[in-house]
Amino acid sequence: MSDSTNDMNGTLRDAAAASKAWPFEEARRIVKRYPDGKRDADGNLVPVLFETGYGPSGLPHIGTFQEVLRTTLVRRAYEALTGGHPTRLVAFSDDMDGLRKVPDNVPNGAALSDQLGKPLSRITDPFGEHDSFAAHNNAMLRAFLDRFGFDYEFIAASDRYNSGAFDDALRNVLRQYDKIMAVMLPTLRAERAATYSPILPISPTSGRVLQVPIEVVDAESGLVRFEDEGETIEHCVLGGRAKLQWKVDWAMRWVALGVDYEMYGKDLTDSGVQSGKIAKILGGRKPEGLIYELFLDAKGEKISKSKGNGLTIDEWLRYGSEESLGFYIYREPKSAKQLHIGVIPKAVDEYWQFREKLPEQPIEQRLGNPAWHTLRANTGGAGADAPGEGDSLPVTYGLLLNLVSVLGAQADSEQVWSYLGNYIADASPDAHPDLAVLVDRALAYNRDFVAPTMQRRAPEPNEAAALAALDAELATRAEDTPAEELQNLVYEIGKREEFGFEKLRDWFRALYETLLGSAQGPRMGSFIALYGVGNSRTLIAEAIARKP
Numbered sequence: 207m208s209d210s211t212n213d214m215n216g217t218l219r220d221a222a223a224a225s226k227a228w229p230f231e232e233a234r235r236i237v238k239r240y241p242d243g244k245r246d247a248d249g250n251l252v253p254v255l256f257e258t259g260y261g262p263s264g265l266p267h268i269g270t271f272q273e274v275l276r277t278t279l280v281r282r283a284y285e286a287l288t289g290g291h292p293t294r295l296v297a298f299s300d301d302m303d304g305l306r307k308v309p310d311n312v313p314n315g316a317a318l319s320d321q322l323g324k325p326l327s328r329i330t331d332p333f334g335e336h337d338s339f340a341a342h343n344n345a346m347l348r349a350f351l352d353r354f355g356f357d358y359e360f361i362a363a364s365d366r367y368n369s370g371a372f373d374d375a376l377r378n379v380l381r382q383y384d385k386i387m388a389v390m391l392p393t394l395r396a397e398r399a400a401t402y403s404p405i406l407p408i409s410p411t412s413g414r415v416l417q418v419p420i421e422v423v424d425a426e427s428g429l430v431r432f433e434d435e436g437e438t439i440e441h442c443v444l445g446g447r448a449k450l451q452w453k454v455d456w457a458m459r460w461v462a463l464g465v466d467y468e469m470y471g472k473d474l475t476d477s478g479v480q481s482g483k484i485a486k487i488l489g490g491r492k493p494e495g496l497i498y499e500l501f502l503d504a505k506g507e508k509i510s511k512s513k514g515n516g517l518t519i520d521e522w523l524r525y526g527s528e529e530s531l532g533f534y535i536y537r538e539p540k541s542a543k544q545l546h547i548g549v550i551p552k553a554v555d556e557y558w559q560f561r562e563k564l565p566e567q568p569i570e571q572r573l574g575n576p577a578w579h580t581l582r583a584n585t586g587g588a589g590a591d592a593p594g595e596g597d598s599l600p601v602t603y604g605l606l607l608n609l610v611s612v613l614g615a616q617a618d619s620e621q622v623w624s625y626l627g628n629y630i631a632d633a634s635p636d637a638h639p640d641l642a643v644l645v646d647r648a649l650a651y652n653r654d655f656v657a658p659t660m661q662r663r664a665p666e667p668n669e670a671a672a673l674a675a676l677d678a679e680l681a682t683r684a685e686d687t688p689a690e691e692l693q694n695l696v697y698e699i700g701k702r703e704e705f706g707f708e709k710l711r712d713w714f715r716a717l718y719e720t721l722l723g724s725a726q727g728p729r730m731g732s733f734i735a736l737y738g739v740g741n742s743r744t745l746i747a748e749a750i751a752r753k754p
Contacts, residue, residue, distance in 0.1 A: 229283035301340035304415035323414035327364035368446035380425035461490030533557035615657035693731025
């Protein structure tokens, strides 16, 4: 490594050590856990293990995906902070869990009804594409993570249980059965405590995961005794013939896999405490981790995989960019945020605002820039540069949406690019690939959400007079008049006392509502330059002619 590279990485590590960006705050907790790096018995550096968990009872949604991204951001921050110490990320699927209810958003749901209680990995795929329902949902999650280029290892609980890889861990749970029960029983209601067991045997008769009390017969051979369909039987829990209650399973996994970092939602705070105690009983240590707030739907309700009330990954990517999704997930993980279609346009534009600032920012500010973190999510390494950080977007997504809304539901990309030629040089998808993505997204967003409810109101008398004055001014301007000049023109008309606008925002609201059919809008100078002076005059004429 060259001296200049050493100096650069040293500067990055110094800035990372002081950065208040949440991924670095989390990474410093791991450094505190391993001041000299994570090492094996021989003193060699070994990877710090990050884990994310997934319950494949429903279709994956953004709430599932966000854990992988946020954990990856902490992983990259740790690599930057340590100068490139090794790391691994495991995406773990708890597909041995029993199906508790039929999800609302799957086909052929009735076919699943008689399979309730069976492990998800042993239930028929209602989509008819994979060996099991869990395999289908696991495949969907992996396909999306692969699409984003995440560096991860996928582990399914069924593979570990069925292969015997967890057998030693199960024996350990049986050895520590009484101590684990002492942790769990005080947290349960009397009715639940009466049937609770850390081990959930799978019935050899029905194939269902049983919630029954057990008696440990022989921990070393994995033999337990319990009642199954009215008969007391002895049953070996090894080799995929049982699974653990999820809080115990969580702790066992931390210990068996050697997990060093795992974040989880606020709703699992108490569970994390209990699993941490059990991990200690099993001879391990609770990992570091962030407790994050949950995403809410448009009604402010918790997103549920089984209800399907969350915004799907495909929906976001139909109307917004991949980068904007990562940006939205990055922001303020300890604050509850609504996740619905309406947040997408703002997220797209805010992402690009942050991204365009990167080249001019000193390293200390760059480490606090969300775009720096999201751009590096898939690249790894300890360098200070983020790929693509010098790129910019010549037209905001909000302005694109305003243009497309004026063009109507039948607008196509060719029309949009012809108007973009009024505003930017080399207006073509090949010259502006990031903008090309957003043109397609804006057309879809307008077609599905804006056009069906578009209403432009008639102007009030004073507003109509101001619009007429604006039209008269535009009549003297050429088509290539700069956006800034047009913006100043709009400002000056709004300031004129004769039109009676108490505040400038009242004038702009009138423009948005009468010309664009929206309560909010872009810089009107930019819109007029993009849409064209002549076309904008036509919009004004139509508004003035509109009757209340």
